[in-house]
């Protein structure tokens with residue numbers, strides 16, 4: 001494990017997957033964010049990037065607004081566009097890190113959103129924010145969700161590596177941290193930044209000449225409404241082709257015996273009969 005910091009004493013810890021898992025979880029809970037280096041092969045991230053690229057080029061501009069920026073292309077549901085993205089979403093180490101954070105407060109968790117983000121040259125820094133404000137309340141000590149940002153290209157200070165405010169997840173929701181000092185989570189492609197739903201963060205300005213491409217997936221407690229409706233955004237035939245784990249993460253599984261019931265599959269799992 002090592003730490004990166006800017007001129008202040010803020011820092012984010014960097015791990016390898018082989019480092020002790022409890023140290024990674026502790027740092028994520030203490031600092032609100034960690035980076036795990038080289039978690040996916042460059043072959044896999046290149047495949048995801050090449051599957052997403054045509055959709056970024058044709059549809060990515062649809063999400064331009066004051067929050068997302070006007071030189072940023074986005075895709076709202078990567079599983080609709082890239083089958084290889086599923087391998088990142090269900091990556092073993094990702095789930096091993098998320099289980100102890102989320103499972104104490106639900107019987108299974110699901111992806112809220114899975115968003116492709118391509119920040120182009122000239123983009124301004126995104127306003128710092130917390131992802132879990134989509135839910136109207138927070139209960140101290142319970143994390144609603146964790147975000148996992150995969151670097152599909154190298155994330156550098158110049159091209160807009162995500163800004164993070166370490167420790168900011170411990171503050172009251174009312175505390176405005178929009179102007180707080182940040183560290184940038186620079187990382188090579190294939191590495192991933194994990195941050196809690198309450199951690200203040202935002203995409204960086206891209207002062208380089210090339211786009212910065214990432215894929216960020218949020219994983220939320222299974223009894224919360226999912227941010228994106230994956231049943232509608234991912235065609236049924238595509239969902240049928242994904243692994244049981246990915247289907248479960250998409251929401252094709254009940255939470256406990258009652259929440260999200262569907263009549264034909266009384267054991268709470270989707271059996272692809274339809």
Ligand SMILES: O=C(O)CCC(=O)C(=O)O
Nearest residue numbers: 117161162201202203204
């Ligand atoms: O692109 C990034 O680095 C972060 C994006 C983000 O936080 C968001 O769009 O909510």
